[in-house]
Amino acid sequence: MGWKQNALRAAVWGLAFAAPAGPARAEQVTECTRGGFCYCVNAELRGAIQQNIADIRAMIAAERAKGKAIGYLSIPISTVAGSYFGENVKIAAEIKERVEDRLGVHAAWLLNTAGTTVTLPPGAAGADYMLMWTNVLEGSSGLGDFDFVYFAGPSDFARHFAFDGKADLEKLEAFYDAAVKTDPELKKVDRRAFRDYYGLRASVAYSYGSHDEWDIVRAINEKRVAASNFGIARQIAVLFDAMPAAPGLFETGVAAGNAGACKG
Incomplete structure (x- = not known):
């Protein structure tokens, strides 16, 4: 998700803001959920969005039928401010595997919101x-429909880059220098921005989509x-950086990310 955003969306945003005058863009319309969250979306994608919702709900139902606890992964995805899509997708897969291993693969299932099976068609934005x-x-x-939501934190990213508390920013510089030789897309990300993002800010705290997801879960x-059929004891469990969030934290809202009606 956070979410949730991906490389395709990042490319579309770049074109939307940088492209010269051409054919009219798709109509933007305000769509709201039953919980009162509204978004300014591409009218042509409403059918695809609804189909994905149905497909994902079917996936959830199938896993729940196996007796599993159902989780949702919130994680920064898009290439922005030093964050890199290609690396984030790998980290999301690692978190899914780690969480399911920790809880038991026969007892829990975590929805990977960065997975290829949940993407929307070209033109989709945040x-x-x-x-x-x-x-x-x-x-x-x-x-x-979820039993828990896992918000990715700094330690999730630190594991991926093998931080050990000694010269971790330098490790990121070395990682970038090695990876950029075989990954042409990474060359589009500034080396220092990459280092500072993954060394200082990598977590849901700096993600538009994850901000929305936090408010939705709250x-x-x-x-x-x-x-009456839920109550305090049956709230969705909230984990941040692999640890349960304190009640005062997950009952507090944060700044909106993509949420908001169309303007004008």
């Missing part, structure tokens, strides 16, 4: 993805507290 993910998080009832849990 708001389009967040309309999809918000509906997935809220579920058909508005009270959510809103669902607020509804669960008031629902």
